Structures are given as C-alpha cells and as structure tokens.
Amino acid sequence: MTRVGAASKVTSTPHTSTVTGYCVRSCGSATAVGVAATAVGVAATAVGVAATAVGVAATAVGVAATCVGVASVVSPAAVVAAAVAAGDGAAASFPSPSSSSHPVIRRTAKVTVSNSVLAAFSMRPPRVSLDTRLRRCLNRTPHYHRPSAQWQVALANRWADCIGDAAMMIHPRLARLALRAPFLFFLTVGLGLLGSLAAVGQGFATGHALAEVLTGGAAEELLWVFAVVFGLILSRSILLWTQSVVAALLGATIKLRMRREMYGRLLDLGHGYTTNLHSGEVQATLSDGLEHLDPYVSKYLPQAVVALVVPLTVVAYLATIDLYIGGVVLAGALFIAFGPRVWQRTLGRAGERHWASWTTVASRFVDGLLGMITLKAFNASRRFGRQLRDEAVGLYLATRHLLVVSLASHIVIGVTHSGGLAAAGLVGAFRFTQGDLSAAELLVVLFLANEAFRPLSELAQYWHQGYMGTSAANGIFAIVDAEEVLHDTPARDGAGAAPAVAGSAPTVRLEGVSYRYPGATRDAVDGIDVEIAGGRTLAIVGRSGSGKTTLISLLLRAFDPTAGRITIDEAEVRSLPPREYRTYFAYVSQDVYLFHGTVADNLRLARESASDEELIQAARDAGVHEFVAGLPDGYETMVGERGVRLSGGERQRVAIARAFLKDAPVLVLDEPTSSLDGENERHVRDSLLRLMKGRATVVISHRLSAVDFADEVVMLDEGRVVERGAPEDLLHEGGRFAALAKAQLMSA
Numbered sequence: 001m002t003r004v005g006a007a008s009k010v011t012s013t014p015h016t017s018t019v020t021g022y023c024v025r026s027c028g029s030a031t032a033v034g035v036a037a038t039a040v041g042v043a044a045t046a047v048g049v050a051a052t053a054v055g056v057a058a059t060a061v062g063v064a065a066t067c068v069g070v071a072s073v074v075s076p077a078a079v080v081a082a083a084v085a086a087g088d089g090a091a092a093s094f095p096s097p098s099s100s101s102h103p104v105i106r107r108t109a110k111v112t113v114s115n116s117v118l119a120a121f122s123m124r125p126p127r128v129s130l131d132t133r134l135r136r137c138l139n140r141t142p143h144y145h146r147p148s149a150q151w152q153v154a155l156a157n158r159w160a161d162c163i164g165d166a167a168m169m170i171h172p173r174l175a176r177l178a179l180r181a182p183f184l185f186f187l188t189v190g191l192g193l194l195g196s197l198a199a200v201g202q203g204f205a206t207g208h209a210l211a212e213v214l215t216g217g218a219a220e221e222l223l224w225v226f227a228v229v230f231g232l233i234l235s236r237s238i239l240l241w242t243q244s245v246v247a248a249l250l251g252a253t254i255k256l257r258m259r260r261e262m263y264g265r266l267l268d269l270g271h272g273y274t275t276n277l278h279s280g281e282v283q284a285t286l287s288d289g290l291e292h293l294d295p296y297v298s299k300y301l302p303q304a305v306v307a308l309v310v311p312l313t314v315v316a317y318l319a320t321i322d323l324y325i326g327g328v329v330l331a332g333a334l335f336i337a338f339g340p341r342v343w344q345r346t347l348g349r350a351g352e353r354h355w356a357s358w359t360t361v362a363s364r365f366v367d368g369l370l371g372m373i374t375l376k377a378f379n380a381s382r383r384f385g386r387q388l389r390d391e392a393v394g395l396y397l398a399t400r401h402l403l404v405v406s407l408a409s410h411i412v413i414g415v416t417h418s419g420g421l422a423a424a425g426l427v428g429a430f431r432f433t434q435g436d437l438s439a440a441e442l443l444v445v446l447f448l449a450n451e452a453f454r455p456l457s458e459l460a461q462y463w464h465q466g467y468m469g470t471s472a473a474n475g476i477f478a479i480v481d482a483e484e485v486l487h488d489t490p491a492r493d494g495a496g497a498a499p500a501v502a503g504s505a506p507t508v509r510l511e512g513v514s515y516r517y518p519g520a521t522r523d524a525v526d527g528i529d530v531e532i533a534g535g536r537t538l539a540i541v542g543r544s545g546s547g548k549t550t551l552i553s554l555l556l557r558a559f560d561p562t563a564g565r566i567t568i569d570e571a572e573v574r575s576l577p578p579r580e581y582r583t584y585f586a587y588v589s590q591d592v593y594l595f596h597g598t599v600a601d602n603l604r605l606a607r608e609s610a611s612d613e614e615l616i617q618a619a620r621d622a623g624v625h626e627f628v629a630g631l632p633d634g635y636e637t638m639v640g641e642r643g644v645r646l647s648g649g650e651r652q653r654v655a656i657a658r659a660f661l662k663d664a665p666v667l668v669l670d671e672p673t674s675s676l677d678g679e680n681e682r683h684v685r686d687s688l689l690r691l692m693k694g695r696a697t698v699v700i701s702h703r704l705s706a707v708d709f710a711d712e713v714v715m716l717d718e719g720r721v722v723e724r725g726a727p728e729d730l731l732h733e734g735g736r737f738a739a740l741a742k743a744q745l746m747s748a
C-alpha cells in the first residue's frame with residue numbers, strides 16, 4: 001500500500017507532464033514541443049510496456065502485490081507522458097493535485113491492488129466504474145486537477161484490461177474441465193516435463209562434449225557422452241510420442257464426458273428450453289464447439305504447466321552460471337509469454353466474431369435443408385442461396401481477420417525466440433572474452449537458452465490451436481448452466497405420493513393456471529381451471545392462437561405454469577419426478593414427429609419391449625396396419641428424416657398407433673384427425689373411442705366431428721375460458737361454440 005501511495009504521488013507531483021507543459025509555454029514552439037513530447041511519449045510507452053510485462057509476469061507467479069508497486073510507480077508516469085505526447089500537454093501542465101489523498105486517486109489505487117489480487121487467482125478484474133459517487137468527487141475536484149485524476153482512472157482501467165487478459169490465459173472453467181480426468185491430465189504434464197528434462201540433459205551433455213573437443217580432449221572419452229546424448233534423444237522422442245497419445249486420450253475423454261453431459265442436460269431441460277433455441281446453432285455447439293475444446297484442454301493447458309516450470313528452472317540454472325545471461329534469457333522468456341497478450345483482446349474479439357459467423361452459417365444451412373421444399377415452392381431458393389453465400393463470405397472474412405491477428409503473434413514470438421538466443425549467445429561470448437565464463441559454460445548456455453524459450457513458443461502455438469475452444473466455451477457452458485425450466489418441490493409428508501399408473505385413470509386438475517412465454521407481453525393462457533377425470537373426455541376448442549397447445553404443453557409438463565398449479569389425484573405435479581409423471585400420458589401431437597428409423601422403431605418409442613403382435617394390434621387399432629404391411633419392407637421400412645417418406649395422414653395414424661401402444665391412463669390428442677380424409681377419420685374416430693374407454697382424455701380440435709363425443713367442451717379465447725359445458729348444451733345456448741359449429745356445417 002505504501003508503494004501505491006507513492007504511485008499516486010508520482011501522478012500528482014510535477015513531473016514529465018509539467019516539464020513538457022513548461023516547454024510549451026516558455027518556448028512557444030510547437031515543433032520543439034512536438035519532438036520533446038514524442039520522445040517522452042516513446043520512452044514512456046517503452047516503460048509502460050516493460051512495467052506491464054513485469055506486472056503480468058509477477059501475477060503469473062503469484063507475486064501480484066509486488067508488481068502492483070512497480071507498475072503503479074512507473075505506469076502513471078507513462079500514461080501522463082503519453083498524454084503529453086498526444087498533444088494534451090496544456091492540460092497536463094497545470095500544477096498537479098497536491099495530494100495523494102485525492103478521493104478518485106485513492107479509490108483507483110485500491111481497485112488496482114484488488115485487481116492484481118484477483119488476477120493472481122485467474123479471475124478477470126473489474127474496471128473502475130465512474131459511478132455517481134466517483135463522478136461527484138471528480139466534479140468537486142478543481143478543474144486544473146481533473147486531468148490527472150482522469151488519467152489515473154484511465155490508467156487503472158488499462159491495467160485492469162492488461163492484467164485481466166493475462167489472467168484469462170487460463171480459462172478457469174476449462175481448466176476445471178481438464179481436471180475431470182486428473183490422471184490423464186497430470187500424465188500429459190508429467191510426460192511433457194520429462195521430455196523437457198531429456199532435452200535439457202541433451203543440451204547439457206552436448207555442451208560439455210563439444211567443450212571437451214574444443215579444448216583438445218580425447219575423442220574416445222567422448223564416446224560415452226554421445227551414447228548418453230543418443231539415449232536422451234531416443235527417450236525424448238518416445239516420451240513426446242507417448243505424451244501425444246495420452247493427450248489425445250485426454251481430449252477424447254473430456255469430449256465424451258462433455259457430450260454426454262450436454263445431451264443429458266438438453267434432454268433434462270426438455271422442450272420448454274429447446275423450443276427457443278436455434279437448432280443449427282445448438283448443433284454447431286454440440287459438434288464443432290466440443291471439437292474446439294480438444295486442443296485447449298489436451299494440449300494448451302498441460303503445456304501451460306510445462307511452460308511455467310521448465311523456463312523458470314532453466315533461467316534459475318543459467319543465473320547460477322551468469323546473472324547477466326540469466327537476466328537476458330528471463331527477459332526474452334517473459335516477452336514470449338506475455339508480449340502477444342498485448343493483442344489478446346483483439347484476438348479474443350476476432351475469435352468470437354469467427355465463432356458467431358460459423359454458427360450463423362451452420363444454422364442457416366440446416367434451415368435451408370429442412371425447408372428446401374418451401375424454398376422451391378416459393379422460388380426462393382436462389383435468394384436463400386445468396387444469403388447463405390453472403391454469410392459464407394462473412395465467415396471467410398472473419399477467418400481471414402482471425403488468421404491475420406493470430407499469425408502476427410507468431411512473428412513476434414519467432415523474432416523474440418531467435419533474438420533471445422542470439423542475445424544470450426552474445427552476452428555469453430562477451431562474458432567468455434572477459435574470462436567470466438568457461439567454454440563449457442558458454443556452450444551449455446547456448447543449448448539451454450533454447451530450452452527456456454521452446455516450451456513458451458510451443459505454448460503460443462497451442463494457444464492458437466486452442467483459443468477457439470474459449471470462444472465455443474460460452475455456448476457450451478450456456479447449455480450446461482441453463483436455468484431449470486421445471487421447478488420441482490419435494491413432496492411433504494407423503495402429500496405428493498404418486499398414484500399408481502395401473503388401475504383406473506387418475507384425475508388431473510388445472511387450478512388457476514397461467515403461462516407467459518419468455519419475452520411475451522401477454523399470457524398465452526390465463527387463469528384456466530379444468531378437470532380431466534377418469535373415463536371422461538374434455539374437449540378444448542378455440543381460435544388459432546387461443547392457447548390450446550400451450551395448455552397441453554403445461555399438462556405434459558414441458559414447462560411449469562407461471563401461476564396456478566396442476567395436480568394429479570390431489571398430488572401437486574411438481575412433487576413428482578417429471579419422468580414418472582409423464583408415464584401417465586399418451587400423446588398425439590399437432591406436428592407429428594417421426595424419427596429417422598423404421599416404422600417399428602417409431603412405434604416402439606412408446607414401449608420398447610412391445611412384441612411384434614402388440615405392434616400389429618396397435619397399428620390395426622389406429623387403422624394403419626394395411627398401409628404399413630403394404631410397404632416394401634413392412635414394419636422394417638425406413639420412414640426417412642421426420643418421416644418424410646410417409647404422407648401427413650399416414651404419419652398421423654402411425655402416431656395414433658404409438659399412443660395405442662403406450663396404453664397410458666390419460667390420453668392427450670392435439671388435432672388427432674386433422675390430416676385424415678373423411679373415410680379414414682371415421683375409422684380412426686371409432687378406434688379412438690375404443691381407446692378412450694376408461695381413460696381420461698383431452699382432445700383439441702377445430703372440428704366439431706372430433707369433439708361432439710366429449711363430456712365437456714372448454715372454449716378458449718386469448719388464453720381465457722370463454723365458454724364451457726356439454727356440447728349439446730353449448731349448441732343450444734347459441735354462443736361462440738354454436739357459431740363455430742354452424743360455420744362448419746355451412747362450409748361442409
């Protein structure tokens with residue numbers, strides 16, 4: 001803290017800025033000032049870069065507090081001087097605030113310290129927000145003190161960004177993910193360390209061997225050295241090969257676990273969550289996104305440990321040989337490690353843009369494939385193709401931008417690596433000529449310096465392979481962390497005990513049930529009270545968009561009501577596990593979905609263990625057996641994706657057969673006969689009547705013929721019940737239901 005106080009003083013005492021400002025006034029020469037300011041600016045920027053590098057490095061090794069001191073002392077000077085260079089000399093030339101107790105500066109200093117501590121724990125630190133309190137402080141500051149205070153805030157934020165970028169080199173959640181396979185992870189690290197040890201031993205032995213030769217040693221004595229070197233080269237190759245195999249296993253294991261977790265999560269979240277997602281985007285995240293995690297988890301993270309241990313050890317050893325050489329190699333290593341982080345933020349943004357373009361193209365493509373017939377029917381396929389092409393060009397541009405940004409760091413790393421080796425060699429040669437270094441030591445320095453840089457250069461390469469994983473991680477963790485759509489409450493004192501599925505049909509009640517879709521401005525259903533009792537049929541009718549399907553989704557627990565409750569035989573449904581609750585229902589949806597598989601596969605979704613005879617009986621009941629038996633492979637005929645090889649009516653009858661097969665006590669039918677012709681409708685209607693016997697049934701339909709057998713009709717409008725009663729009563733009353741019936745009779 002004392003040093004931070006000093007930092008504040010640096011900013012607040014007359015220094016570079018004041019001197020330059022003085023030049024502005026006394027010389028009155030813009031050119032002279034410009035030159036002076038630029039010189040100061042360049043120097044200050046260099047100091048700033050050095051300060052940042054030192055600070056960031058210190059953070060990585062956990063000595064954040066020290067680095068704050070150093071950087072706080074140096075950086076304020078750099079920032080204010082840079083302001084002068086930028087032409088803000090006049091503002092900065094005013095007498096500086098006289099105190100380090102300036103509230104803005106005090107607050108900023110505190111944030112800077114806490115940021116550095118946060119960064120030491122690999123957390124992105126917050127920026128200084130100019131909240132109302134701070135703004136008021138700033139407004140009360142005499143106007144000639146303000147620039148200094150503002151620059152201090154700017155500095156603290158720059159610092160927060162830099163240190164945050166460095167801290168985020170390790171994505172904490174991805175690191176935790178890698179540690180889910182601890183044995184494979186540490187084995188990969190261990191093999192990497194042993195490989196480096198072999199390389200160090202190789203350099204050490206080669207250096208000594210060459211020194212022997214150069215100083216006139218006997219060639220025979222060198223034979224064992226070369227045998228050792230050869231052995232080390234061989235073992236290093238074997239170690240690195242084994243490491244790459246173990247790393248591949250690590251990546252595959254993590255991907256397998258994540259894949260299982262994400263699929264499981266999506267299935268748990270269910271329709272209520274997936275209905276608002278773009279399937280193409282989810283598909284891209286599940287397939288490509290997970291693939292991108294691989295290099296980050298299996299290569300980058302293990303190498304990060306190797307790159308922390310090996311260079312530090314080598315530098316420490318070189319420093320015992322010669323402090324100057326140790327210093328030069330340390331500076332080079334730090335620059336390779338943290339230099340490219342200067343544009344990490346740009347790289348991160350480029351990565352996110354690239355990932356966004358990628359998912360857009362992927363989802364557009366899936367959309368186009370699924371809706372191909374619609375595109376063709378409206379002659380819109382060319383237009384759609386143009387959009388797809390534009391998005392593909394967007395992806396190309398994003399990829400190009402990403403490559404330019406990411407490859408720029410390769411140049412810096414390459415130059416620093418070679419330059420660092422050359423500098424270590426030159427300093428070593430100089431020390432050798434001074435007699436401070438032996439020939440053997442000089443050669444060892446030349447060989448070992450490379451081992452200080454190599455793990456860091458490799459780390460940078462792996463970063464470029466793996467940072468897409470950090471972009472994809474957002475989509476992946478969004479699914480993993482998605483808020484539960486269903487909110488269960490544990491049963492109290494047996495109050496939530498589930499009724500047995502076997503036996504008579506249960507009574508399901510909706511009491512004051514309302515639901516509003518996320519982001520909608522009105523409730524899709526509003527205060528509904530209905531009862532679905534065993535052996536009775538409830539029909540729900542209403543205009544399109546009146547909330548019928550929403551009501552069914554609530555009944556099937558795709559999502560929970562926003563108000564009200566649903567009970568089954570007096571048990572609150574939230575107290576039952578959703579899987580158990582759904583065993584009570586057989587469902588025929590408005591948009592029948594058949595999976596890519598055989599007719600039999602699709603029927604057995606309802607009951608996996610159903611025998612062939614049961615399958616055929618269910619198909620007979622639904623009036624679809626003759627049709628299926630007539631297909632080329634009968635029940636083994638592939639229905640195609642979404643059942644495209646069947647007509648709408650055939651699909652609907654297969655779905656009804658599926659409901660027959662499930663034999664559940666509650667039957668939910670959403671427009672079950674909408675795709676059937678008159679003859680088939682009559683046939684299926686008879687089958688449905690048989691199926692409904694002894695069960696509780698809810699049927700939704702626009703058609704009078706599909707609801708005239710109901711015990712009760714509930715008419716919805718804009719989500720509310722507007723009429724209810726027995727169908728014949730409602731017809732007599734002459735209300736909306738009667739009007740609907742009349743309209744249908746007239747059009748028939």
Ligand SMILES: Nc1ncnc2c1ncn2[C@@H]1O[C@H](COP(=O)(O)OP(=O)(O)OP(=O)(O)O)[C@@H](O)[C@H]1O
Pocket residue numbers: 275276517518520524542543544545546547548549550551590
């Ligand atoms: N996923 C959703 N997100 C937001 N609003 C939705 C969603 N699904 C439906 N809605 C809205 O909720 C209301 C009720 O829709 P619902 O599908 O329940 O109507 P419906 O009575 O079944 O209509 P139809 O007879 O045409 O099938 C409509 O206004 C609809 O626009």
Ligand SMILES: [Mg+2]
Pocket residue numbers: 548549550590
């Ligand atoms: Mg509907």
